[in-house]
Amino acid sequence: MRDLVIVGSGPAGYTAAIYGARAELSPLVITSSVQMGGDLMNTTEVDNFPGFPEGVMGPDLMMKMQAQAERFGAELLFDDATSLDLTGEVKRITVGSGDVIEAKTVILAMGSEYRKLGLADENRLSGSGVSWCATCDGAFFRNRTVAVVGGGDSAMEEATFLTRFADLVYIVHRSDQFRASPAMLTRAQADPKITFVTNAAVTGILGETVVTGITLDHKDGTSSTLEIDGLFVAIGSDPRTALVESQVALTAEGNIAVEERSSKTSLPGVFAAGDVIDPTYRQAIVAAGSGAVAALDAQHHLEALKDERSLE
Amino acid sequence: MSARDVTEATFAAEVLNNPKPVIVDFWEPWCGPCRAVSPILDAIADDNAETIDIVKLNVDEFPDLAAQYSILNIPAMKVFKDGVVVKTVIGAKPRPALEQDLAEFLA
Known part of the structure; x- marks a missing residue:
């Protein structure tokens, strides 16, 4: 023993x-x-x-x-x-x-x-543009548009990493307050390739065979669609x-x-x-x-x- | 014999025209889960050498093949039969789970 x-x-x-x-x-x-x-x-x-x-x-x-x-x-x-x-x-x-x-x-x-988002199409499109690993999959989104969901350090790190490949990286976060450390948040905010979408909850993932977009519910009661090629989930x-x-x-x-x-x-x-x-x-x-x-x-x-x- | 590397030059012979079903492991050296699943695929290849071939394709070296097969997440393990993809498994998994996913192609 x-x-x-x-x-x-x-x-x-x-x-x-x-x-x-x-x-x-x-x-x-x-x-x-x-x-x-x-x-x-x-x-x-x-x-x-x-x-x-x-x-x-x-x-x-x-x-x-x-x-x-x-x-x-x-x-x-x-x-x-x-x-x-x-x-x-x-x-x-x-x-x-x-x-x-x-x-x-x-x-x-x-x-x-x-954690998963818990959305209907998340598992179906996992492997077809929905990812939990930016270091694994980031390179497939060269010159494309991607979104990172989350407001913590890992979301900031993934978004910053993804700017090496993608032309445009959205950080989508349900609040306008961030758990991320000021150092990581400031670096992401200063990055010209990163655009923040705050007070927005992801309600759906679009795409027949690969991810083409996400639907968002905004805090002000409106909804919108964001066209993206890849979705990186970093919600804890x-x-x-x-x-x-x-x-x-x-x-x-x-x-x-x-x-x-x-x-x-x-x-x-x-x-x-x-x-x-x-x-x-x-x-x-x-x-x-x-x-x-x-x-x-x-x-x-x-x-x-x-x-x-x-x-x- | 463990899984061997294929290239753009050998892909047709090793994969598309292979009389046996072939699992192609699309991977990259800096992908942690790819490194983790690699020895598991080697072991599965060893134990199923009669029925199936398992090969690895480095998507960093051969991005055109990765694009052709719509690889967006790795590790991606695609089973080719008669030159056509008949099954896709995404992500590193423990051996029992991977064998379950691939059961229909294993000895």
């Missing part, structure tokens, strides 16, 4: 792995089969992670975190956790291959998944809790609930870190910090277990 298994491989998961490995807990990181490295794998420049004064590419940062975890002996499994049984003293994690891994402690760091994300929601307590917002200033969930030996516990900040550095907290909490829990056994 393992001392520590970490589910997830974003900044929280890998930082927990670095701390866990240095505490000689020989952690196993279940990275996922197609999303290893987490959301930063699909970003470009990360300019707010301390220690990189010139900025760092998201994938490079994650490869460095992975290498740092492996340097201290963390083991990586490039597979998906498909079910978790966390309620007993022995935690059991089933992965895609069918293998079952047993552990004394588990750190949940599954992050979050992109929801904590990825489906595998554990029947076992651990969640908050009203749907995150995994943790005791204040710790990573302790409602189950002994189960800790959580990163975006899956965070409804507010959702930054790589915050996730990394909470990953360190979780590894230290797991370490203390394992020490307490050992002390109990030696008293028995």
Whole structure:
């Protein structure tokens, strides 16, 4: 049986792995089969992670975190956790291959998944102009017109990135207030290729075989159509809790609930870190910090277990 | 044998005139999900070598082919049978999900 298994491989998961490995807990990181490295794998420049004064590419940062975890002996499994049984003293994690891994402690760091608009034609046109990944698909919209929906940092980053290819990038946002940081917002506002459409909600996606436009409802009660060739959805994300929601307590917002200033969930030996516990900040550095907290909490829990056994 | 690269020059022979069904993985080196799904396609290719060929087309090197097949999102995995696209799967998925999507073409 393992001392520590970490589910997830974003900044929280890998930082927990670095701390866990240095505490000689020989952690196993279940990275996922197609999303290893987490959301930063699909970003470009990360300019707010301390220690990189010139900025760092998201994938490079994650490869460095992975290498740092492996340097201290963390083991990586490039597979998906498909079910978790966390309620007993022995935690059991089933992965895609069918293998079952047993552990004394588990750190949940599954992050979050992109929110969809929830529109009828969204799935039909996904792959035909509706995208969640500007770095993947931006180049197909060279000299075209695209829209990014959303008002946070990721919407600003995607829009700014897309100006490399597209002639015109709309940022469509339901409000005129932005969650985005002033630095990201100002950069987008200053970009001559970006046009803001605020107080407008996307109500439909048009196109027979590929996206040709979107319909908008404006706050003043009017409606309009925007002709575009591509739609990039960046309206935030929801904590990825489906595998554990029947076992651990969640908050009203749907995150995994943790005791204040710790990573302790409602189950002994189960800790959580990163975006899956965070409804507010959702930054790589915050996730990394909470990953360190979780590894230290797991370490203390394992020490307490050992002390109990030696008293028995 | 894992999935091999095709080019504009080899596309007709490897894909369009191939007697077997062929999955073409349209990808790009800086697309994270493309890099993630690549080893999964290699493994599927290895296990289904009798029934299907799996090849990769770098859309950055061959934008004309990408445009011809209306690629707007990658990774895009298109199944060609007798030179015609009969199925399209978009986005990186875990192996079981991808195999389910492609079940009718696998051994």
